[in-house]
Amino acid sequence: MSEFVIAVDGGGTSCRAAVADRAGNVLGRGKRGSANIFTTQDAIGHNIIAAASEALQAAGLSTEELPRLPAYLGLAGINVGQRQKALAEALPFAQTEFVHDGLIALQGAMGDDDGVMAILGTGSVYLSRKGNVLRSVGGWGFAIGDQASGAVIGRTLLQQALLAHDGIHEHTPLSCAVMARFDNSPEAMVEFAQQGARPADFGAFAPLIFEYDRQDDPLAARILRDAVLDVSEALDAMIFEGCGRLCLLGGLAQEYSTRLSPRHRRILREPLGDALGGAVQLALRAFPPAPLVEGRR
Known part of the structure; x- marks a missing residue:
């Protein structure tokens, strides 16, 4: 399990991404265009990847890390339709979890x-x-x-x-x-x-x-x-x-x-905070670090 997670807040106007460590510290952020689930599939995938790549670069990490990192995505419109599976297959992350953007906003606003x-x-x-x-x-x-x-x-x-x-x-x-x-x-x-x-x-x-x-x-x-x-x-x-x-x-x-x-x-x-902060909190819960194996440190 990676020592970092990617969190995404995808709305009708913009897609924001953050890279955080296991302590919840945001190390880098990125921003691109719309990531509403009803956006053209190629466009939404491109915007998510571009925002996540920008966040990695801002954190001083290589974009080659993308396939090794889990991603937690709160996207507008994800509660409607069945496009999640196709989108997950189009994204390069090690693990992908989708929720409605309202859930990450609720967590960010109220803890x-x-x-x-x-x-x-x-x-x-x-x-x-x-x-x-x-x-x-x-x-x-x-x-x-x-x-x-x-x-x-x-x-x-x-x-x-x-x-x-x-x-x-x-x-x-x-x-x-x-x-x-x-x-x-x-x-x-x-x-x-x-x-x-x-x-x-x-x-x-x-x-x-x-x-x-x-x-x-x-x-x-x-x-x-x-x-x-x-x-x-x-x-x-x-x-x-x-x-x-x-x-x-x-x-x-x-x-x-x-x-x-x-x-x-x-x-x-x-x-208390914004939707991207809520996505970071929920990403850390969704992708807990792997337990230590006895005899290994």
């Missing part, structure tokens, strides 16, 4: 404590831990799930901009700003959406919504009202009696934290 966590980034998912019982809701992907995520509200913004262009709704400064991104061409917007736009591409429009909401734009307010309702409903379904800790993670966590209802803000706490 071994009980509580509820929401990841609000390109996608969205909610997890809770009470004793030994783990529960997860959401995380069903951009096509039919991920409510309140950056990808979904970004797509909603484009839909609403087209409704304003067609005269069904009134234009607002936000809808005008979005149309301007496409040179005021609805055809260009449709081309963008239909020709391979990924969740992260739609999610890139999400910051505009929060920016214009601070300027009292009615379209931004309407989109966020519905999104916050989605978050609140999910949290109400997850928060258990006696729950004293709620953590938000992801690129939109800070924006949503200020918009939560008072009942949720009362138990809102800062995360």
Whole structure:
């Protein structure tokens, strides 16, 4: 068994990897593009390997070590479909274990404590831990799930901009700003959406919504009202009696934290750490060092 482990946090926007020793010390980190399980298989494998290789190099280790190291991967969308086996076969690691990225985020945010966590980034998912019982809701992907995520509200913004262009709704400064991104061409917007736009591409429009909401734009307010309702409903379904800790993670966590209802803000706490740190913790448990053989040191 190697003296090092590889931990991976693969989300809809980026893939981060860390190399850690058996004491949990992170020796090197790497980062590449999306590692959502619905990313093209060649691309996700390439991004994972590239991020892990960069982490090895940052740790002063050779990339030739990859086939000798176990890897623990928390990937967005891994709870859906059966692509894990093919992906595991395509990766070079000595051992490979997959979990949903929400699990590593929960571990990073709360350690071994009980509580509820929401990841609000390109996608969205909610997890809770009470004793030994783990529960997860959401995380069903951009096509039919991920409510309140950056990808979904970004797509909603484009839909609403087209409704304003067609005269069904009134234009607002936000809808005008979005149309301007496409040179005021609805055809260009449709081309963008239909020709391979990924969740992260739609999610890139999400910051505009929060920016214009601070300027009292009615379209931004309407989109966020519905999104916050989605978050609140999910949290109400997850928060258990006696729950004293709620953590938000992801690129939109800070924006949503200020918009939560008072009942949720009362138990809102800062995360202890991030998802990659959680992946390191779980990797060390998943791949314990081999026991010493009597007479050998």
